[in-house]
Amino acid sequence: MCDTEVKMENYILEMKNITKTFPGVVALDNVNLSVCPGTIHALVGENGAGKSTLMKILNGVYSATSGEIYLEGTKLELKGVKDAQAAGISIIYQEFNLINTLTVAENIFLGRYNGKKTVKWNVLRDEAKKLIESLGFSFSVDTVVGRLSTAEKQLVEIAKALSLHSKVIVMDEPTSSLTEKDVDMFFPIIEKLKADGITVIYISHKLDEIYRLCDNVTVMRDGRITGNSAVKDITRDEIIELMVGRSLDMEYPARTNKPGEVVLHVEKLCRRNDLHDITFDLRRGEILGIAGLVGAGRTELAEALFGADPAESGDIILNGKKVVIRSTLDGKKNSIGLVTEDRKETGLVLPMNVTQNITITDLDKVTRNLVVRKSEEKVYAEKYVEALKVKTPSINQTMNNLSGGNQQKVALAKWLYYDADILIMDEPTRGIDVGAKFDIYCLMNELTAKGKAIIMISSELPEVLGMSDRVLVMHGGRIKGELTGEAMNAETVMKLAID
Amino acid sequence: MNKIKSIKKEDLQSFLIENFVAILLIIFVIFMIFYRRSFSSWFNITNIINDCSMYGITALAMTVSVICGEVDLSVSSVYAWATCLFCILCDHMSVFPAFLITMLTALVWGTINGLLVSRLRMPAFVATLGSMYFIKGLAYFITKEQPVNTSNEALKAIGEINIGGITIVPLVFIIVLVFLYWFMKYTVAGRAIYSTGGNYEVARLSGINVKFYKMLVFIIVSTGAALSGIMYCTRVYSGAATYGSDLTIWAVAATVIGGTSMSGGAGGVHRTVIGVLLMGILFNALTLLGVDGSMQRFIRGAVMIVVILFDAVLRMQRSNKK
Amino acid sequence: MEKRDFKSKAKDFIFSNGILFAIILLIIITGIIEPSFFAWSNLLNVLRQISVNGIVACGMTVCIMSGCYDLSVGSIVSMTGVFTIISLNAGTPDIVCILIGLGIGLAAGIVNGTLIASINGRSGEAFIITYGMQVVLGAIALFPSKGLFISGDVHEGLFKTMGDGNMPIYIFLAVAIILQLVISKTQYGRHLCYIGNNMDAAKMSGLKVKPNRISYYAISGFLAGLGGVVLCSRVTSSNPTAGLGYEMNAIAAVVVGGNSASGGSGSIIRTVIGAVVIGIMSNALNILGISTNYQLTVKGFLIVLAVALDIISKKRKS
Numbered sequence A: 001m002c003d004t005e006v007k008m009e010n011y012i013l014e015m016k017n018i019t020k021t022f023p024g025v026v027a028l029d030n031v032n033l034s035v036c037p038g039t040i041h042a043l044v045g046e047n048g049a050g051k052s053t054l055m056k057i058l059n060g061v062y063s064a065t066s067g068e069i070y071l072e073g074t075k076l077e078l079k080g081v082k083d084a085q086a087a088g089i090s091i092i093y094q095e096f097n098l099i100n101t102l103t104v105a106e107n108i109f110l111g112r113y114n115g116k117k118t119v120k121w122n123v124l125r126d127e128a129k130k131l132i133e134s135l136g137f138s139f140s141v142d143t144v145v146g147r148l149s150t151a152e153k154q155l156v157e158i159a160k161a162l163s164l165h166s167k168v169i170v171m172d173e174p175t176s177s178l179t180e181k182d183v184d185m186f187f188p189i190i191e192k193l194k195a196d197g198i199t200v201i202y203i204s205h206k207l208d209e210i211y212r213l214c215d216n217v218t219v220m221r222d223g224r225i226t227g228n229s230a231v232k233d234i235t236r237d238e239i240i241e242l243m244v245g246r247s248l249d250m251e252y253p254a255r256t257n258k259p260g261e262v263v264l265h266v267e268k269l270c271r272r273n274d275l276h277d278i279t280f281d282l283r284r285g286e287i288l289g290i291a292g293l294v295g296a297g298r299t300e301l302a303e304a305l306f307g308a309d310p311a312e313s314g315d316i317i318l319n320g321k322k323v324v325i326r327s328t329l330d331g332k333k334n335s336i337g338l339v340t341e342d343r344k345e346t347g348l349v350l351p352m353n354v355t356q357n358i359t360i361t362d363l364d365k366v367t368r369n370l371v372v373r374k375s376e377e378k379v380y381a382e383k384y385v386e387a388l389k390v391k392t393p394s395i396n397q398t399m400n401n402l403s404g405g406n407q408q409k410v411a412l413a414k415w416l417y418y419d420a421d422i423l424i425m426d427e428p429t430r431g432i433d434v435g436a437k438f439d440i441y442c443l444m445n446e447l448t449a450k451g452k453a454i455i456m457i458s459s460e461l462p463e464v465l466g467m468s469d470r471v472l473v474m475h476g477g478r479i480k481g482e483l484t485g486e487a488m489n490a491e492t493v494m495k496l497a498i499d
Numbered sequence B: 001m002n003k004i005k006s007i008k009k010e011d012l013q014s015f016l017i018e019n020f021v022a023i024l025l026i027i028f029v030i031f032m033i034f035y036r037r038s039f040s041s042w043f044n045i046t047n048i049i050n051d052c053s054m055y056g057i058t059a060l061a062m063t064v065s066v067i068c069g070e071v072d073l074s075v076s077s078v079y080a081w082a083t084c085l086f087c088i089l090c091d092h093m094s095v096f097p098a099f100l101i102t103m104l105t106a107l108v109w110g111t112i113n114g115l116l117v118s119r120l121r122m123p124a125f126v127a128t129l130g131s132m133y134f135i136k137g138l139a140y141f142i143t144k145e146q147p148v149n150t151s152n153e154a155l156k157a158i159g160e161i162n163i164g165g166i167t168i169v170p171l172v173f174i175i176v177l178v179f180l181y182w183f184m185k186y187t188v189a190g191r192a193i194y195s196t197g198g199n200y201e202v203a204r205l206s207g208i209n210v211k212f213y214k215m216l217v218f219i220i221v222s223t224g225a226a227l228s229g230i231m232y233c234t235r236v237y238s239g240a241a242t243y244g245s246d247l248t249i250w251a252v253a254a255t256v257i258g259g260t261s262m263s264g265g266a267g268g269v270h271r272t273v274i275g276v277l278l279m280g281i282l283f284n285a286l287t288l289l290g291v292d293g294s295m296q297r298f299i300r301g302a303v304m305i306v307v308i309l310f311d312a313v314l315r316m317q318r319s320n321k322k
Numbered sequence C: 001m002e003k004r005d006f007k008s009k010a011k012d013f014i015f016s017n018g019i020l021f022a023i024i025l026l027i028i029i030t031g032i033i034e035p036s037f038f039a040w041s042n043l044l045n046v047l048r049q050i051s052v053n054g055i056v057a058c059g060m061t062v063c064i065m066s067g068c069y070d071l072s073v074g075s076i077v078s079m080t081g082v083f084t085i086i087s088l089n090a091g092t093p094d095i096v097c098i099l100i101g102l103g104i105g106l107a108a109g110i111v112n113g114t115l116i117a118s119i120n121g122r123s124g125e126a127f128i129i130t131y132g133m134q135v136v137l138g139a140i141a142l143f144p145s146k147g148l149f150i151s152g153d154v155h156e157g158l159f160k161t162m163g164d165g166n167m168p169i170y171i172f173l174a175v176a177i178i179l180q181l182v183i184s185k186t187q188y189g190r191h192l193c194y195i196g197n198n199m200d201a202a203k204m205s206g207l208k209v210k211p212n213r214i215s216y217y218a219i220s221g222f223l224a225g226l227g228g229v230v231l232c233s234r235v236t237s238s239n240p241t242a243g244l245g246y247e248m249n250a251i252a253a254v255v256v257g258g259n260s261a262s263g264g265s266g267s268i269i270r271t272v273i274g275a276v277v278i279g280i281m282s283n284a285l286n287i288l289g290i291s292t293n294y295q296l297t298v299k300g301f302l303i304v305l306a307v308a309l310d311i312i313s314k315k316r317k318s
Helices: A051-058 A081-087 A104-108 A121-134 A150-163 A180-195 A207-213 A236-244 A298-306 A328-333 A343-347 A354-361 A374-387 A404-418 A434-449 A461-467 A490-498 B002-018 B020-035 B042-067 B075-090 B095-118 B124-143 B153-160 B168-186 B188-198 B200-205 B210-236 B247-258 B269-288 B293-321 C002-033 C040-065 C073-089 C094-118 C123-142 C158-163 C167-185 C187-197 C199-204 C209-235 C246-256 C268-287 C292-317
Strands: A013-022 A025-035 A040-044 A066-071 A074-076 A089-092 A168-172 A199-203 A216-221 A224-230 A262-271 A275-283 A287-292 A313-318 A321-323 A336-339 A422-426 A453-457 A470-475 A478-483
Touching: A013 A051, A025 A051, A025 A216, A025 A224, A040 A051, A040 A180, A040 A207, A051 A089, A051 A168, A051 A199, A074 A081, A081 A089, A089 A150, A104 A121, A104 A150, A121 A150, A150 A180, A180 A199, A180 A207, A199 A207, A207 A236, A216 A236, A224 A236, A262 A298, A275 A298, A275 A453, A275 A478, A287 A298, A287 A461, A287 A490, A298 A328, A298 A336, A298 A422, A298 A453, A328 A336, A336 A404, A343 A404, A343 C199, A354 A374, A354 A404, A354 C187, A374 A404, A404 A434, A434 A453, A434 A461, A453 A461, A461 A490, A470 A490, A478 A490, B002 B020, B020 B247, B020 B269, B020 B293, B042 B075, B042 B168, B042 B188, B042 B210, B042 B247, B042 B269, B075 B095, B075 B124, B075 B210, B075 B247, B095 B124, B095 B153, B095 B210, B124 C123, B124 C246, B124 C292, B153 B210, B168 B188, B168 B210, B168 B269, B188 B200, B188 B210, B200 B210, B247 B269, B247 B293, B247 C123, B269 B293, B293 C123, C002 C246, C002 C268, C002 C292, C040 C073, C040 C167, C040 C187, C040 C209, C040 C246, C040 C268, C073 C094, C073 C123, C073 C209, C073 C246, C094 C123, C094 C158, C094 C209, C158 C167, C158 C209, C167 C187, C167 C209, C167 C268, C187 C199, C187 C209, C199 C209, C246 C268, C246 C292, C268 C292
Parallel strands: A040 A199, A040 A216, A089 A168, A168 A199, A287 A453, A287 A470, A336 A422, A422 A453
Antiparallel strands: A013 A025, A013 A066, A066 A074, A216 A224, A262 A275, A262 A313, A313 A321, A470 A478
């Protein structure tokens, strides 16, 4: 990777034989990562490939089950974030580590204040100003961070990393919520960091950016390293092959049925600043994929259709009839179900049991003479636990004790129990294992064969392409394009998604 | 040009909305000045200042805890406890050691509240509700359920200090104000309290000892309430377990009216001065207007509900805008 | 292996019921010191005394199950008492007086619920708003009589029977049985658990969260109103501060009985046990000559201890 004559000790950072297991899952399997000083090193892989886990180990958030980390040849013992910072490693997460109510200057020096007991605001502000200016920008360091744009917050995080005299800065998908214009402004900053001798580990799955920016690339898949190369020596297709690694038809069951007539027509749906003129059709027996970056308005659209955060204008026409959806109850009455993106926070009632989480959508079905019949609930619960292959010791098990994949199946089961005709699935396979994923894909096929219509929102491009009959791409709260057939490929989707 | 104008208009609008309650009260004050001549007399003004700075000390301390995202319901009991203990002690020793011991007990109450909240992760409301009854019962216990008086000469001398109508209480209020302002603005501990209230997780990940600061704010509130209680003793030379029952509401309302949001992480003790003055003026005016005690209680509760609702509505609006 | 299981089970049991044991111990000690304590007439007396608190605590259980507390119930008890007696003295028929009392309680509860649900308030906001309502309603109770006692012109009839003899006990038990059935058997009760555990998930499953939340405060207010009516019928007068501290007694009954302090689950049976145990304890403390004011300390301590044990036992489980 580095020039061949460079010896091993010349790597600035080495992670050797890193293994990390969570109960029941091997997240990282004997991973080796070596980074040359003063380079921009890309780390790519699909969601769930283990990139984030690896970086959390590097940052001291997780401790590795086994393996060693060397920075400039010295072995590191990282007990927490502070240790990593002291050693010269900083991470900029997708969700920023900033306090919205405090100023830019203070956020840069959060929790440190130059090691003294009192704060010298003049010094603090001057230094913050210098850091921001050194990045080539000049905005007031007295602004409250909550008022900044995403790109500006990004800058504050970089300034914070610089103030820590970081040698290695890890950026976790920094452009995922930036506009094209912001990205153009952002790249020179990263190049400047490189020119100043700082090493950057750049996590992304946007190949364009990697070719534009990075020197070396490491590819991960399923908790392993599958490839290592200088960017100039590897083609796009090779990287994709290393990332995906298996043929698509193995991973996704074939779609067999053909979509029928239109069941849902959405016309010019608008809401505040996050949805603009959304117009599309959904057909019986169809899986409609919605692709786009984080913050493109996909979840917002789902919540508008379901009534969780209703649209302000525009029409929703269901089976030829205009309907008004002002609340989640309206959504449900119109036979729309939403499997939310965060099953723990909004999808399930974790302290309650499997049965109660399935029957939550329709207790009328199991109520006789005002009493909720546990015996009838049991019948339904057992039916869906079996149909969805939910692995649980009993239907009376508390949801807390189930694995992510099985929790997700229950979150889905409650809408099957309700028999919703239109199912909106927001990130249906996030954070669950391959087996459970395949089960859910098969189930989606079964449902559409029975005439249900599915809207699938997903950030995993292969999944969207592998499962959908048609794909809508969203950006900035608008639908940027509709893709079918040949046009449904990663490049086109990405082009539309990034704008 | 047009753009600049419109931005300014928007700023003004948001300023008006955010300070709605305060503006209403100021209008009320202007009305009072013209309606009742006695309202703006020097005598009445000093009266207001002397009165509101007593509870004001607790309001300043309460502001610190609200900035950290917590509310302490036990202040009313700590206040009552302090009046009782201080008066009892003053009959047995001189003022200063009595003062120190009383403050020390407040420190203990604060530590207990703080430990329950920070270590055990008990919701602050439940923890301080429990300690509110606990401490009140103890206050009854040490006074044998009767108000206690003190005839300590030194205390009387302190109480009689009077400069142009202003007693020692506003002076103490200003000292506490200056100290807490400095503490919250210029010390690392103060800034850590802001960070902890602004975003607990981020603060923790930034290496701030969040548990310690959660505990510290409860100590600050308790000592503030005890100091308020002692200040009351310099005026009435007596203590009773029934004193200060309206203190919690008064202090929270003054804090939020001043502009420190219940969501935490923002605001400042200096803002609370406005809230304290407005609360003081409001209730003084009500008394001048001949509004009876139960009606005043009613208004106190209503003001509190209104400011909390307003604060919540503002927060919802802000998150919607985003 | 089995032995250890038994041991940890026993520990769990003690953690979730520890306070009950401690109080039962106190009761036994009192019984030994003062044998008349266990006399049937004394126990019946205790039940009569706790019935008002018990009725209020049943409503509080619903609120706590939904994840929020209602601190205004004490003032509702006072307020309904005052207005019931006033309307009685004005010569209003008994049934109308009772309905006025219940209506006032219900209205106060609906105001509480509407304010909290409209700002989508969590436990913190609910605490402060109901605390504000405690002050406001307490002041309203003071208005008509300027804070003085009003003795009631109580005559034979429906109103008198409500507080007569063992009637308060029957009312308390009827309320408890009905509410227990509603909570454990009906959709309404199940929805209460969903909302108490995870309001957002309940909303995303198509439940009407806001009207439900308002109804929880309405129940709490209504039952506090009922408590107020029974109380003033029992003492045939109204005292504008009669309900002082009722919110604490109610919360204590709920959490000491072993209900979760953070909501999501609960049972009226536990609350009834809690109310009875606290009633007997108060009685025991009275017999031992400890005044009601000092008992504040004991009850405050019990609330904190009960909640602390609840938190610890939850931590042990997870």
